[in-house]
Amino acid sequence: MSRLLAVFSAFSLAAVLVLYYAGLGIYHSLSPQGCRMSWMWPSYVLQTKFDHTWTPLARRYSLWLYREANRESHELHGAPVLFIPGNAGSSHQARSIASSAANQYHSSPYEVSPEFANEKYSGLDFFAVEFNEDLSAFHGPTIDSETTYATRAIDYILSLYPPNTSIIVMGHSMGGVVATALLPNPNISAIITMSTPHILPPVRFDRRIDHIYAQNHKHLAADPTPVLSLCGGATDLMIQSESCILSPTVLNFNTSLYRRTVFTSALEGCWTGVGHLAMVWCHQVRWRVARAALEIAAVQTVKERALVMDRWLRDGHVPPPVAFPTGTVRYEAGQYRRAPANQHLLIRDPVGTETYALPLPPPEEGQTMAKFVLYASQGSVPPLSPHHPLPFRATVYLCDDIPDLSCTPLDPTTLKLIPSPMPGLPFPVPDEGSDESEGVVLYEADVPLNAGSLVAVTIERGDRRGWVFGGYAESEPMNIDVGLTSLLLSSVDISLPSSIRVQINLPIVPANALLVYRLTPGYDQESSCTSESVLSPLLAHTSHPSETHYFPLAPNFGRRILLHSHAAGPYITSDHPVGHTLTVHTSGECLVNEIQLTVDWWATIGRWGSRYGTAAACWAVGIMAVLMWDVLCIAANGAPIPDVQNALEFFARRRLPFMVMGSYFVSLLPLRVGLWLGNGGNHYFAPLAMILLPITFGLVCVMWLLLRILLWPLQRLLQVLGSRREDTAIRRPRTAILSMGLIFLVIFILVPWQVAYLGCWLIHFYTCASSLASLASHTSSAGTGAVPLIAMPGHGETAEQEVDVAHRPTIPQRRCLEQQINAHLHLLLLMTWLLPLVAPVLAVWVRTLATAGFTTPFDGDHNFLYVAPFLILVEVLSGGEASVHAKAFFGSGGKERVSPRWGFAALAVIAFFTGPRTTYMVFETASVAVGWVVTARVVPVYWGATS
Template structure:
């Protein structure tokens, strides 16, 4: 039976198929295109002299897992003390222990770059240069240990994660035991985790064998804390969920339940820092490294390498462990948090977090200012350090000035400029902002005689509450015997609050030119907002003795400062409407007389699915002391765009609101910071904002790479639903192609696209999400715990495409068109390949003389099923099933070719048996290989498998019977083929363990019930038995419900729960077998309503 399709339907199919494939090619091209600007990596190469000593004492007497894993000690040659070659001598260590945990398929040797720099930095900065007192007087050298997991695939398998965490807990006990005889025995270990190693580090603290207080600092590099990077394994998702729940319960105050009490005890002193490489990481979405909703800000934060001072570059997934700029920063941080006088070997949680914030944050983050001296002194947390007594003659011009610049562009004064420049902070109710930008690093006021300036925040001394002079760190008196009027101030030196930013001159090309270890020095920036300035009366800028000259053609040094009304320094770029940004864009004009640093809030830029384009237009001035800089900041990510040129286009990608990841409800939009020498020009700056759609395509790959499996399964399930609907109605099982064209029909396609468009919008609704969460059989993250940690300022969308942007409703239809095109293309390829192999099969293999039941096949099936509970994972059986099903399809195509050739010979009056005799004579040597294949009869009407030809005596024609059979098998193979990627990763883990001769228990993966229905259904297909048609209202309803549930689940939940789609396929297979059994046991009850019993006897069994 052939279903006829109209020309318009075929044209729609062709046009949409081509459009979808073009979109897919554009997405791949965008993804593979080279990044530029702030997203272009610029890591420098590194050198080291590594040596690794295996810790042989940590063997199977300590843990059973020592048979599979091992522990190494890193030593930097010519710096670290090397262990003795004599294994009988004990290993003597005097440093602070650090444990490195490699990630998915990672190596223990990846620690070498960070360990090498730490050893070199300690020796160079603390020993040779003697900076103990100025940096950290209690620091110590670091002993780096590294776990060798034989390149385990932790991203694919939950049990492997638990094994590694268990092993590491025992390793820490052993490591700490090595320090028990030291003067101050170490009681805890610092952990550095790369990729999945960062998640394993968190899992460690949840296990029963964890030693209390043995871990208090965890630094993770490109670790997926917010979401599992792969959802192929249910055990993996359970480990993620239970670990996240444990950590979130650890910060409930006061703890009440036993879980909360245990978690609070283990986590209250733990700091967790998550570092991501940003967009350059093509293995893990940068958004997955977020700690939002997991821990409070008092215990950790996440940060991008593009914003870490002195690093300023994105880093790919593997380079993040060796990038020179980052390893120098990590070495600095580690040596600053170490306290060798404490048994914990680190400072307190508060002190560690202060070091992390001051060293790693860019200064734009909301939590960065709490550690500044300016904030602490204003809040009364630290005393004022200096007392100034200044002759008012020195300040004669400053009451009129709100700006300061060196060198002077137009110096109208002939008198000598004062050493002290005072910026009064008016108390008239207005809010002010002070900004400082310089190529010269400010120093303490005690070093004013050198080349650097100094900045202080001051308050007028009150006679009502005087401070004794001996309480000040230093008293500076600028008065003499001729002084008539003076002012006394108590001040705090804020030179330690200065932040470094990338250098930007006309010749600057990359932020790496002024990063850590580069030849050029960076710029230095300080910004004090009204919350700090309101606590003071004035800002003092003490000018250095160095006189800066005008160098208009050179990259000369400069100092710029101003104090402005805060409202004038903060502008809003456009509205919050994304749709307006799509269609018209936004224009913003910055005034000619503007602050040197101006903040632009962009309320419409908050989606991480879009690339934002900023066209910055301004007129360049020859008197500019530096080239303009544009910084972008959102949450904990900062990027720098340096050396802006006239009519410069900047593309901005952000870590904003991302699908499937927790995000802040507030404060999640992009902010721009424009640094310009506004004192040297009187020209306006225009900024035009729009969307860069081509680069936005690149972002879809990392966000929706798992949807490339789930959405096509949705399409296939819809096709199967239409096939069964037609089968139940007409007893004809149409081809996959025919029903796929029905999906392309306008009458089906428009409602489908409308549905997914609305679904993109309603899945962001909180009430609808509660309903979807209730209906989901797989447990999700606890939103209530997330909101407790973030004071209800957190949300997450785990459904369909995870969209929060209503303006992106069209992403749903686009995803459908791409999925339809992908399914169509794969179907065409599989059918073409199947027919080609079927032709080869027809030419090479003879037909079998045996019957349907094959003893060897039954024995093989029994052995396959029996081995699953004992050793093999059920994924192995699934691979066998899909291979067998492929053979069934190929064999069916071969029979179809034979039947077609036989029909041609019969029409010509020739004996159709000739083609079979020729095939047999041409390949007689291959009879044994094909002995399990049922024999088609040599008669034209019985050129099909025996079980199928047995149905030909009823009212259905032989061609219709066989058409039903081959159509069903092709459809089943399509569904199994798309579910195949879900099962491969766990099988890869099993093969890896098999190669190591390690029999890891796979728990749920040995559940033979998860694959028995699929195995039996495939064996039924091999036997040539066709499925039974649902023939009652109940069986019809259940059949449609199961297929519809598979379709809906793959659409809404599939991307985050891919493993569950296998079980739904297994459920469908089980139901088809139940229909077969029911039809076999009760053949007289097979008729449909209004159908004669004669026609109902066509069931194949």
């Protein structure tokens, strides 16, 4: 390998390593996980009656009923729930949620818990389908098979219950896609998906997957069934969480439909990122999902089911689904305590019942509203509280002092549960996280300054535990017009006022999954930042209505504060591409008076690799298409076919610089979001194309080096053993057609075409090694072999002239063999880069054979036309006349109106522009491009030579 190609290879490998390690750091630095492990006593009952009489897929899949062995009997006793696992998932993944439901419903073995003693409640019968760890993410027909089986499973399950029984469906990962594909179904009462990529499939190697997603989007836009999507955020390294959001912009659903997205970082009582697999066993998530299912089963209407999900799976963006109290309350003098003006209310360890009155602040010029904020630790502000709250409750009123207080309840603008990190401990605490009883109720209300004279807070049933803190905060948010350019070039300092709640809006800072910002707090030196503070500074970062992250701002918090978002991302249309809101909550003892913002480059780079890996594979095919274009142009002009190394060097010197510069300007075009890099012309992300292109070219060079290394041992072995090349002169077209037809029939009936393509690649790999061995043997024999017998020199001839004549035929023979090898290796490199586009389906097929054998057909992927051009090409290039057919492939076809090399130009356009979004189109276009050349040039030569 030349020095130039070696430099690109080293650069590419170094870049891949940087992207890999930066991506690994996301799990620990960007959004660490704090989940408690769940424990259970599992028992599984196989549903043997759900057999082939219900569905032929019963020979491939199975249905199980989960039972908590120390709580329940095996008889059906409640409402049905169906759990659908995802890619490579298992029916056993249902055990964590099912166990939590059983333990919540039963206080002891076979005894119903008092809170579910009402006759409207019943236990849950958790059924789970077993798909034998099918790789459904890679294969649309597999998703269709799973959907068909799940549909019949629902029919079977409901046949075990009284008429009009409905079923709750839960899906994890791609199981959520299957669950959505079950719609419309009047028997499904609600769907809860966990870590499901609803908007964009994680991989796009199959045209059928796009069709399934299009159908699901129609169902989500029109079907009345409530659907809730739980997302793990950046901690989920298997899917891009921006595709987990049920976006109204993408799905175009009516706002009257219940479509809710909740990130676990904002899920009340959870407040942590959750990994892809951990989503089903993370205790803070599973018990809330189980509780929601228990209550969904007890209600009848769609509205009631939606209210239940909003009660138990809420992130604070939606008001609590309970009406607030109304009516007038009067307090006489002596029944309340009046706080001094401009003072905060702080009640530690409340006792009994007390009412506290806080006068409204004097209005400033132009001010009409005041912001009242109340924090209640582990207590309740009706109707909201932690799961197991302390006895005390706080109620807020707006009062007139006349002279007794005449008060009416003050409805909040915000009422949600926020975390209260423990001083000195990481947040979230690894392997532990938060407890159900933890949390601080945040109450916010806008108070008209002309509507009353004071705000009263009544605290009831205090038992000397917990605390309540409240007061007036800055009513208007701070709008900071800082842009990404300032954050890229340097850091930006923002001064904060002294307030118990400060909101900072960054309206023009992009909220994108490709960007991570670092925040550094500065503290008021006169404040006391100790563990005695009732509420240490807490930052709430919101970039999307469904996504909030919490960060302690205490000085002893050691982890970097990294702000990230899933509001927008590559290849996804977003309704919130810009804007961040930062809210600092504090009790006032420890004040943050400044924050510093900048871009965190290491974490930002870590976000790139996971989102552009597929793009790199497709762009590599695009580079190979340009390479093939160049070689076809050179050969069409009568020049020899260059070897792969020279072609790569020509690309690096003559093509790559212009393509890198051109990629920047293309990235500035307002292209549709599914094209190119999927950023819709955002100029901030244009340099990414200039980085990705050299990295991809370096990977092509690395692949070329790897192929030569792999070819060498086989070449040496064939050189030692000797390889007999087949003479195509004795092979008739009829024989070739019959054999090819038999292969096509096998593909059409039995094996997927991807298997045939792998066979093509293996045969061509052997052909390349055999050609290299023949060249090495020819060179060796020409240099050291015996001198052939020659005739005596005739009149006027010398012996030296006769020797030259005897050796002269070896020179064109060697050149012909070199041209043949160059052609073979170009095609091998192209076919190698197409191999990753078909390998996932190969894995699915092998997995299906291993688990189900031939008991059920492998649906789809039997269109032999995809692989036919490669089969024909490998056939003609593996024979004794391979040099003739290679020359025909790369050489001029004579009187061609349109040169077939334009097929490779189309392949380059598809690979670069649409490949990352619709990967399957890359192979389809490659098949058409190769088929065009084979049909126009190779087949006529082959037919004419053998007829």
